[in-house]
Amino acid sequence: MQRAGSLILQMEIGLTSVTKTTPIRKNARLELDGIRRTFGAFNALNGIDVAIEPGEFVALLGPSGCGKSTALNCIAGLLALSGGEIRLGGTRIDQLEPERRGFGMVFQSYALFPHMSVLKNVGFGLAMQGIKGADADRRIRDALALVRLESQADKLPGQLSGGQQQRVAIARAIVIRPPIVLMDEPLSNLDAKLRLEMRAEIRGIHDQIGSTTIYVTHDQDEALSLADRIVVMSQGNIEQIGSPQDLYQRPINVEVADFMGFRTRVAGKVTRVSAEEAEIEVAGARVVGTMRSPVSVGDAAILSVRPEDLVATSDDGIAATVSSMEYRGRAFFGMARAGDGSQLYFRSDEPLPRGTSTRLQPAVGRALIFAGVGLGADQ
Incomplete structure (x- = not known):
């Protein structure tokens, strides 16, 4: 003082x-x-x-x-x-x-x-x-x-x-x-x-x-x-x-994306590239996202998604096991782990008990893909 x-x-x-x-x-x-x-x-x-x-x-x-x-x-x-x-x-x-x-x-x-x-x-x-x-x-x-x-x-x-x-x-x-x-x-x-x-x-x-x-x-x-x-x-x-x-x-890199709320960061490999989008294979699933840095087929890349844009679904998506869940008024938000140990932060309309197997799919147009090697299971 x-x-x-x-x-x-x-x-x-x-x-x-x-x-x-x-x-x-x-x-x-x-x-x-x-x-x-x-x-x-x-x-x-x-x-x-x-x-x-x-x-x-x-x-x-x-x-x-x-x-x-x-x-x-x-x-x-x-x-x-x-x-x-x-x-x-x-x-x-x-x-x-x-x-x-x-x-x-x-x-x-x-x-x-x-x-x-x-x-x-x-x-x-x-x-x-x-x-x-x-x-x-x-x-x-x-x-x-x-x-x-x-x-x-x-x-x-x-x-x-x-x-x-x-x-x-x-x-x-x-x-x-x-x-x-x-x-x-x-x-x-x-x-x-x-x-x-x-x-x-x-x-x-x-x-x-x-x-x-x-x-x-x-x-x-x-x-x-x-x-x-x-x-x-x-x-x-x-x-x-x-x-x-x-x-x-439009965060320019993974660090900015992380600070702007893109909590999920999963490492994978690029399997397809189009004009502005790329498909990346992560934890055994293929996910499409908007490219925020140039990548080519076969490159290591990082998938970044906000929790509210990664949705629990019974359809295609990244297979994961729920680790924790909390209620935030209009929806439930949780953390799950994929088979490779990656942490995934997601939204669900219903509470999912710890240990529940689910699939997580980014909302259309909401996932970002950056060039580079991911942070692994302890991200």
């Missing part, structure tokens, strides 16, 4: 001085040009390139340790680059201190000052910039209205729920009217219901204020529902950049 609070102080205290020395334009393109960050011998970022348009909502998505938070902290100025450049509106900013970039930041831990009222927390950055009186009051009230917390202005953070505290943190970040708002997994400390509610809140606020938003998350559902574009990262590299629809329907 203390460190996060000092970072907020650094980032918010100097926006007024920035405008006097280095113009920071709101409607400006942010460019990450080959940025690298090392920690000793460890490469956290391996020269990533991204261009973010003014007013865009971009999600950095990936598993823990992929480099997404490191990238965000480099943009904020909380971590120095080991190489590359960051430019805003064509002006290099990676050598500016955090406070001179004038960005708003929302931390995972909220980082509110516990001894200050909601009103004073939100107005903290304005006070540090010397903005006081009627102008400050109006901007604070507008920010609180935007996050629907006008009635909580005089309370302390400890008197608020987790969702309300996160709204205060968002109001504090936007009240200074930053060109860019940075959010580092802001919903991870909230329960499932609040996360869903706050998604809509965050996207609505973004649309109203018009600032660029860069949002770090490991949750594909958050990224899909919030972002204009998603940057999928893995091991310090960018795997794919695209719209939510592009990534959901």
Whole structure:
């Protein structure tokens, strides 16, 4: 809390001085040009390139340790680059201190000052910039209205729920009217219901204020529902950049497919190839899928399918034995093992007891085929 609070102080205290020395334009393109960050011998970022348009909502998505938070902290100025450049509106900013970039930041831990009222927390950055009186009051009230917390202005953070505290943190970040708002997994400390509610809140606020938003998350559902574009990262590299629809329907490789919900990955051999489809023999069955990378007859390949698109059937399909089953409201979802030990994640209209033999068939047009060797039984 203390460190996060000092970072907020650094980032918010100097926006007024920035405008006097280095113009920071709101409607400006942010460019990450080959940025690298090392920690000793460890490469956290391996020269990533991204261009973010003014007013865009971009999600950095990936598993823990992929480099997404490191990238965000480099943009904020909380971590120095080991190489590359960051430019805003064509002006290099990676050598500016955090406070001179004038960005708003929302931390995972909220980082509110516990001894200050909601009103004073939100107005903290304005006070540090010397903005006081009627102008400050109006901007604070507008920010609180935007996050629907006008009635909580005089309370302390400890008197608020987790969702309300996160709204205060968002109001504090936007009240200074930053060109860019940075959010580092802001919903991870909230329960499932609040996360869903706050998604809509965050996207609505973004649309109203018009600032660029860069949002770090490991949750594909958050990224899909919030972002204009998603940057999928893995091991310090960018795997794919695209719209939510592009990534959901057309992942470029197995790693992206896995992160976009294609949990079943089964190794096999290509038996037939047409214009856009290939047939692959997996676990004794032949399955047709859309090619996402070039393959030829006889090549090793990987079949990828989402659980909701792999259906238990009595007809043709991959023979498997049910290992587990759970009910999710409208359908049952389970895990089964094929004869070669591959794990298959599937959907069923009826519960299937553990040990039941079944056949699993991908829905038409829903399976993807990638070149490469599969991950085997312990995938």
